[in-house]
Amino acid sequence: MKRIVIIGASSGLGLKSALLFAEKGWKVALAARRTTPLQIVKNQYPDSVVFSQIDITSQDAPQRLLDLIHKNGGADIIFLAAGIGWQNADLDLQKDLQTVTTNCLGMVNIVNTAYHYFANECYGNGHIAVITSIAGTKGLGISATYSATKRMQSCYLEALEQLSQIKGHNIHFTDIRPGFVKTDLLDPSRSYPMLMSVDYAAQKIVSAIIARKHVAYIDWKWHIVVALWRLIPRCIWRRLSIKIES
Template sequence: MPHPHVVIIGASSGMGHALARLCLSKGYSTAMLARRTAPMHALAAQYPDVPHAIAQLDVCQTATIPEVLQSTIAQVKGMDVLVHCAGYGWVNPQLDFAIEEGMIDTNIRGFTAVMDWVFHYFQQQGKGHLVVITSVAGLRGDRHAPAYFASKAYQISYLQALRHKAHKADLPIYITDIRPGFVDTKPMEGRRFWMCSAETAAAHIFKAIHQHKRVAYITPRWRWVALAMRIAPSWLYEKVM
């Protein structure tokens, strides 16, 4: 069975970069997109015999998304899987709107523009697999990072809606919601409980893609935190958090 053609948005660092490395190491035709291209070029140079494409993309520049995606997909001769790793998260207890706005632009406006274009692409193709890195944070609001938690809730709900659309259209378009807990990426300072490396996260994401999972927690034990977040009464959640 031929390898799928994988497109990764947000492949310059963190989980996206680690997943791109894993895909290239498996010989998968891999398209990598992000604002910074240098890390992706350096990674691709390590796998010169594997088909790949690299493009600069800032999802906040929503008008550029269709052209950049179409051109990049053409270079690798198709897209079977789209992994959306582009995201922005920051602690903002002071409610600095400039910080909130950045997360809204990336995690909501940019995310939605990508989702709509890719879903239409898969509709026309008749199949496809859409994978998005959301977060356990999307399950409940939090005083430390209101826009981040809220934007991740938006993403989770949007993916549920797209899954419903695919089901009603009777199309084999798979939607996988990846919900990490703490992952050791650049914005994260210090050690946190149950923190895993970007490479460990990528391995779990890769497995979830192959299993066509609807929802996958990274690492799997975060499902217990998610359960606690969902069932905790408001008074307890507000007291603990």
């Protein structure tokens, strides 16, 4: 039985992915700060689901992750779906700092621990998947900190992929980069272009993880957008007024 640990499984993409892995017969360990949604998944799949409360920004997050992995009987894949973000054109400092704390410090807490787990307890074999974003592929003015933290996440994964090679480990990485998905992360009063349903996006994410893709754009239309906007030179990019209207 394949085993996955999903952190950030209490809503949105993490929750839907958890249900899809459980449906496929995987052993699934769930974590988030809110545990009521995790208990609901466990009630649905009592024999194959375990869960634990983890705040990825807290000092005890690494130990809690290891405890959860062991409660699950080990892990073949550790999947980080936790993250926060806002549009923050007013540069509210508290929002910016919370975003950095969760998406950077919290992500390193989990991914670093996952790397050590696979290196030390699984003879250097394993698979780490993280939901980053297409927002990390270009600096987006209306979500500057979110965009920068997502770039940091992608860069960290790319670097660890190389480190794994250098150290002779067989630790695989999947960087999942969705476009807009209708989850609690988005402001419901705004309308977003090429918005995907959570069901559709989670199915694509689960397939990308199982296929062990290195980088997965969700979906192909967003891959084209990213390819096109990467061609835009900085002298033009800085003049573009990219906004999400209410």
